[in-house]
Amino acid sequence: MKKSLVSLALGGLTLGVTEFVMMGLLPDIATDLKISIPVAGYLISAYALGVVIGAPLLVIVSRNYPPKKTLLALVTMMAIFNSLSIIAPNYVFLFASRFLSGLPHGAFFGVGAVVASRLADKGKEAQAISIMISGLTIANVAGVPIGTYVGHNYSWRYTFIIISCIALITFVAVYFWMPNLEARAKETIKSQLQFFKKLDAWLVIGISAIGFGGLFCWISYIAPLLTEVSGFSAGDVSYILIIAGLGMVLGNFIGGKLADKFSAEKTIIYLLLAMAFDLLLVFFFSSNQYVSLVLVFSTGCFAFAVVAPIQMLMIQTAVGSEMIASAAIQAAFNMGNALGAFLGGLPLIAGFSYASPNLVGAGMSLIGVLITYVFLQKRLRDFKLQKLLVLD
Structure with missing residues (x-):
């Protein structure tokens, strides 16, 4: 494995822990800052909003700089902004630091995906990108549970x-292992933004933000769900998150296989239907500890199985605008993060149980199915129209 790709995977690890560890820390942060868990949940939304704003903005700003210089700048932002969370004296300061921490997320994956494809051996571009994405899955298997354990038992x-230390290690790895690739030909802001004129692009963004957002109704409040509904101790949460991470690793593998075998649109429809059904099971059966553990694994599996097909759909839609599209899909996923955390918190504010956000998640997944169906029908109409024009 090329060391340059390992440095990108370390960046994925840093961002993965930064994004997902908050779900396991909500009860501890809420207690320390004397706020409710639903209010603490907005810290998840803050990070996601940072991704949504930072992804296109930073990609556009850095479009004509050498990739290595851009990646080093983004990793520096990761280290500095996560360091602010260490010293946060109150909720408002922590909210701001979480927002800032989200800014480099989408841009790193957007630039990193293009760099990985340029570094890859011919015919292995997708495999190179998957190595970078593997940092996210490692984060969920190891980084998030460790971070949750440390946060609960210490601070x-x-x-x-x-997280800040991992970011510093990433900076060193990128500095020494990433080759000095030349910047691509000068690109104008107008040419980059052409991507957003396509209806297909917005439909894929909608699938990602709403359909995939169902995951965040579940995982945003997984810690109180496990302790208050399933009856696990707070100390068990970090270990159970490993089960969720393993499900995500398997789901990522399965989703890639399915997307290669079937069309991306149909794969997304069936997987989102499966996720909606799974979230309904979480709502009804999480009070049983044994069933709850199975559902933790299956929900993580179905959720991350959707990622590869959605990314493939975006790539097919964004020919010529791959970097901005890659950043946009990360922004869309984090729009789902913000929506899931916010909408999932509404029934909690209304006084319903910690299982209730999963009903919202199931609804979001079903809306994602509907948007995907609209996308599929539009593609079929466009294909038929193109065929008629050729015959004429």
Whole structure:
């Protein structure tokens, strides 16, 4: 494996822990800052909003700079902004630091995906990109459970010290292992933004933000779900998150296989239907600890199985605008993060149980199915129209 790709995977690890560890830390942060868990949940939304704003903005700003210089700048932002969370004196400061921490997320994956494809051996571009994405799955298997354990047993601030250290290691790896690739030909902002004129692009963004957002109704409040509904101790949460991470690793593999074998649109429809059904099971059966553990694994599996097909759909839609599209899909996923955390928190504010956000998640997944169906029908109409024009 090329060391340059390992450096990108380390960046994925840093961002993965930064994004997902908050779900396991919500009860500890809420207790420390004397706020409710639903209010603490908005810290998840803050990060996601940072991704949504930072992804296109930073990609456009850095479009004509050498990739290595851009990646180093983004990793520096990761280290500095996560360090702010360590010293956060109150909720407002922590909210701001979480927002800032999200800014480099989408841009790193957007630039990193293009760099990975340029570094890859011919015919292995997708495999190279998957190595970078593997940092996210490693984060969920190891980084998030460790961060949750440290945060619960010592201090949630120590978790952000760990994240900042991983970011510094990533900086060193990129500095020494990433070759000095030349910047691509000068690109105008107008040419980059052409991508957003396509209806297909917005439909894929909608699938990602709403359909995939169902995951965040579940995982945003997984810690109180496990402790208050399933009856696990707070100390068990970090271990159970490993089960969720393993499900995500398997789901990522399965989703890639399915997307290669079937059309991306049909794969997304069936997987989102499966996720909606799974979230309904979480709502009804999480009070049983044994069933709850199975559902933790299956929900993680179905959720991450959708990622590869959605990414493939975006790539097919964004010919000529791959970098901005790659950043946009990360922004869309995090729009789902923000929507899921916010909408999932509404029934909690209304006084319903910690299982209730999963009903919202199931609804979001079903809306994602509907948007995908509209996308599929539009593609079929466009294909038939193109065929008629050729015959004429």
